[in-house]
Amino acid sequence: MSIIETCESEVRYYCRKYPVVFHRSKNAEMYDTEGNRYIDFLAVAGSMNYGHNNPYIKKAILRYLEEDRPINMLDMTTTAKNEFLETMRELILKPRNMNYKIMCCGPTGTNAIEAALKLARKNTGREGVIAFGGGFHGMTLGSLACTSDRGSRLGGHIPLPYVTHIPFDGTPEIDSLACLRWVLSDDHSGVEKPAAIVLETVQAEGGINVAGVEWLKAVRRICTEEKILMIVDDIQVGNGRCGSFFSFERAGILPDIVVLSKSISGFGNPMAILLIKPEYDIFNPAEHNGTFRGNQLSFVGGKAGLEFYVQNEMDKAVAGKAKLIENYIKENILTIDPRITLRGIGMIWGIDLSAIEPWLADRVIRLCFTRGLILESAGRKNSVIKLLPPLTIEDEVLTEGLSILKEMIREAVAK
Ligand SMILES: Cc1ncc(COP(=O)(O)O)c(C=O)c1O
Structure with missing residues (x-):
């Protein structure tokens, strides 16, 4: 049993969803004590908009x-x-x-x-x-x-x-x-x-x-x-x-x-x-x-x-990344199943799976975590996958995360 399970209150939450020991974080990437890398689409619930350990x-x-x-x-x-x-x-x-x-x-x-x-x-x-x-x-x-x-x-x-x-x-x-x-x-x-x-x-x-x-x-x-x-x-x-x-x-x-x-x-x-x-x-x-x-x-x-x-003219940077996210999801994720819908603006997006099955979003989130992508669900019955990466995420890392998400939604919907 880890120190968390023996000592910390039952109220703990995120450590249950992401059950590893985090050790290092840089911009939109986090690493656990085993050296495994995770892409961060949660930004600590929106408190790391400018990236983990922003050098400036x-x-x-x-x-x-x-x-x-x-x-x-x-x-x-x-x-x-x-x-x-x-x-x-x-x-x-x-x-x-x-x-x-x-x-x-x-x-x-x-x-x-x-x-x-x-x-x-x-x-x-x-x-x-x-x-x-x-x-x-x-x-x-x-x-x-x-x-x-x-x-x-x-x-x-x-x-x-x-x-x-x-x-x-x-x-x-x-x-x-x-x-x-x-x-x-x-x-x-x-x-x-x-x-x-x-x-x-x-x-x-x-x-x-x-x-x-x-x-x-x-x-x-x-x-x-x-x-x-x-x-x-x-x-x-x-x-x-x-x-x-x-x-x-x-x-x-x-x-x-x-x-x-x-x-x-x-x-x-x-x-x-x-x-x-x-x-x-x-x-x-x-x-x-x-x-x-x-x-x-x-x-x-x-x-x-x-x-x-x-x-860094973040407004412009966000506009560019917003387009990237929206286009990627429209072209690669909404096409998986016509019941999937998308809502969002800037760099906060929600992929709504409620029309398929409300609990599917949490299943996708668990699958994504096993592939090194951290995100959270939101909404009624937690049926919406919430995308909230740091605003500073590099385009390549953003695309890599979106591609993991696409694969995991495809896998979950197929089952
Ligand atoms: C819109 C909004 N209001 C209030 C809060 C509460 O903030 P805190 O958790 O720091 O008390 C949150 C936290 O997620 C939030 O998203």
Whole structure:
């Protein structure tokens, strides 16, 4: 029995799916202790957008460590934090005409979602929130109440109140906007006016559901008209994943609060922030305190990550690789069986096998792992294969991974 099986809690998950001991990782490749190579189409759930051990970011962090600079500092002022904030403002916010305050939260996505919900409630004096079927926002009670999947919600073991779920854009046979408008306008809908609408513009864990531009614009319009705060959870699909730094840029909208985590620290260190329109920045000092809001390695890596993103014109790189992925899947995978469907944008794609058999996706993922490809399933009954490689993956490695995936889908469908 390994130390994992004897010592670690039963709650462990990914180590069950990928049962090897990982030892080394470089860009989109990982190696186990036996020297076996794995192509990474998971990017640590979207926290390694700029690749494992990105040399530019690593250099900045190593230099910082060499100089005996502070590592954890609550929210005290440090040069590392100042430089991150300045880089975020100059490289990302200003060029997009985005005037936002930056709040450093506890270092997980779920903590930042909790902060966003609290802030929306404080601003409006209302309690309720509207979220969407298929949405994933985290595992602590406030964010879990916004998360839709039953399995995760049951883990709360208490009621998860104050959230109404509406069908997301693209839900078959349902007009999502009509539902939303009805809930808000009918004085017999049974739902009080909410403080916020929280959404992912591309539902990642929910099965790669891409909201349409018109839908996003309409939600923005409704929020403005009703004085409801629009919270965009860009934790997984921000940081360049969808082909622009923020996932909502394609709709030309500005949310009231943007939630970022995962790849915002550049190097995989824990970090989460809110971008808040200044008029809503009304927390009292310490009202959302936390010890680990000042991980300086996250600020250093975050600054270098933003520089890397801009200097390397990642938007263009993602556009090229997005085409490669889409064309490859259309030509080589959708042709395996007409029941296979594809959804995605930028460098997040979902291959939906539910029309064949819901559990097929997990079988494919297990097969892929035996051939050295790491990916994850998502969506209803985990029936969608999720492709989420680092944005920096080399075209040859990307094609090699896609070719393993094709072979394994062919093999699983044939059985
Ligand atoms: C869209 C989204 N929101 C929130 C979270 C929660 O982030 P964390 O796991 O860091 O708490 C995740 C995590 O996968 C996510 O994908």
